[in-house]
Amino acid sequence: MKKVLVTGGAGFVGSHLCDRLIGEGHVVICLDNLFTGSKANIGHLLGHPNFSFVERDVQQPFFAQVDWIFNLACPASPIHYQHEPVETVRTNVMGMLNMLELAKATGARILQASTSEVYGDPLEHPQKETYWGNVDPISRRGCYDEGKRCAETLCFDYHREYGVDIRVIRIFNTYGPRMAQNDGRVVSNFILQALRGEPITIYGDGSHTRSFQYVDDLVEGMLKMIQQDGFVGPVNIGNPGEFTLNELADLIIKMTGSGSETVHLPEVDHDPKRRQADITLAKTELGWEPKIKLDEGLTKTITYFKSVV
Numbered sequence: 473m474k475k476v477l478v479t480g481g482a483g484f485v486g487s488h489l490c491d492r493l494i495g496e497g498h499v500v501i502c503l504d505n506l507f508t509g510s511k512a513n514i515g516h517l518l519g520h521p522n523f524s525f526v527e528r529d530v531q532q533p534f535f536a537q538v539d540w541i542f543n544l545a546c547p548a549s550p551i552h553y554q555h556e557p558v559e560t561v562r563t564n565v566m567g568m569l570n571m572l573e574l575a576k577a578t579g580a581r582i583l584q585a586s587t588s589e590v591y592g593d594p595l596e597h598p599q600k601e602t603y604w605g606n607v608d609p610i611s612r613r614g615c616y617d618e619g620k621r622c623a624e625t626l627c628f629d630y631h632r633e634y635g636v637d638i639r640v641i642r643i644f645n646t647y648g649p650r651m652a653q654n655d656g657r658v659v660s661n662f663i664l665q666a667l668r669g670e671p672i673t674i675y676g677d678g679s680h681t682r683s684f685q686y687v688d689d690l691v692e693g694m695l696k697m698i699q700q701d702g703f704v705g706p707v708n709i710g711n712p713g714e715f716t717l718n719e720l721a722d723l724i725i726k727m728t729g730s731g732s733e734t735v736h737l738p739e740v741d742h743d744p745k746r747r748q749a750d751i752t753l754a755k756t757e758l759g760w761e762p763k764i765k766l767d768e769g770l771t772k773t774i775t776y777f778k779s780v781v
């Protein structure tokens with residue numbers, strides 16, 4: 473049994489991680505300022521003897537004697553992080569510093585939820601961890617991409633300078649139940665539009681690609697990484713299956729039996745054109761690979777959205 477702090481625990485990924493940790497008998501403190509997360513995501517855990525919720529900003533120092541820290545606090549969707557870009561940088565940098573200080577003070581192992589966005593609009597394909605990326609620091613995505621890159625830098629400097637026990641994972645696009653309805657991410661947007669019979673909004677010509685990972689696979693990768701000795705990362709955690717947005721739209725229309733049609737809207741500024749995880753390192757070091765295929769994960773996600781719309 474471990475004492476675990478999950479920052480951003482009331483968000484989409486964080487709430488699934490809290491579920492898994494509680495299910496395995498750990499004691500969990502969920503710290504979240506509810507910027508993009510919600511109490512509804514963790515409502516079923518409130519009152520559990522091993523679960524506590526602290527409504528707090530990760531930009532404020534926090535102390536608790538814990539064994540593991542998962543640092544997820546950060547708005548993750550372009551709509552949200554671009555709405556408050558300065559806050560996004562602050563959360564990434566100040567939040568990371570606070571959590572690394574906590575790890576240093578307590579001796580806790582700390583896992584940083586980094587992102588495939590550190591690769592920017594990649595010039596190398598698929599993306600391996602050795603690729604340094606192609607990021608425009610002054611673009612609208614810069615607050616998130618550079619914030620996450622700086623957070624990785626802080627992790628590795630605390631590791632080298634103070635011996636902090638870090639783990640860094642780079643998460644590729646993840647979807648599943650409890651994605652926020654209003655955050656504009658592609659899987660939730662397309663499913664909601666299909667269920668409502670609205671046009672499916674494809675930005676650009678639909679040839680852009682992403683690799684989509686179901687949230688349970690990600691949580692399994694996070695658990696493997698925090699328990700792994702002698703390997704700090706960074707390591708890609710994603711599903712290597714690569715789909716164009718046109719393919720994703722067609723699949724969701726078919727699976728929902730929707731009468732929606734696709735519409736092509738102007739391309740988004742600095743939108744990465746191709747993204748595909750190379751997970752060779754995760755397979756070798758963690759013995760991890762995703763198990764859930766896109767149609768299986770979408771079935772579960774569509775069922776969830778049917779229950780909330």
Ligand code: NAD
Nearest residue numbers: 480482483484485505506507508509529530545546548646
């Ligand atoms: P989310 O927006 O659902 O969750 C983020 C959580 O962090 C929310 O509950 C939010 O309220 C909280 N938060 C934001 N700023 C905070 C602050 N200053 N103090 C305390 N809490 C704060 O997003 P998610 O998809 O669950 O992402 C979780 C983490 O995983 C993020 O760090 C994100 O960057 C990373 N990630 C996610 C994906 C993905 O596809 N979902 C991909 C790459 C990386």
Ligand code: UDP
Nearest residue numbers: 656657658659661673674675680717740743
């Ligand atoms: N996208 C789209 N229509 C939407 C929402 C998103 O075509 O309604 C595109 C977006 O431009 C990007 C991809 O889908 O090319 C993934 O977007 P998302 O915001 O989910 O994640 P990210 O851009 O962070 O990978």
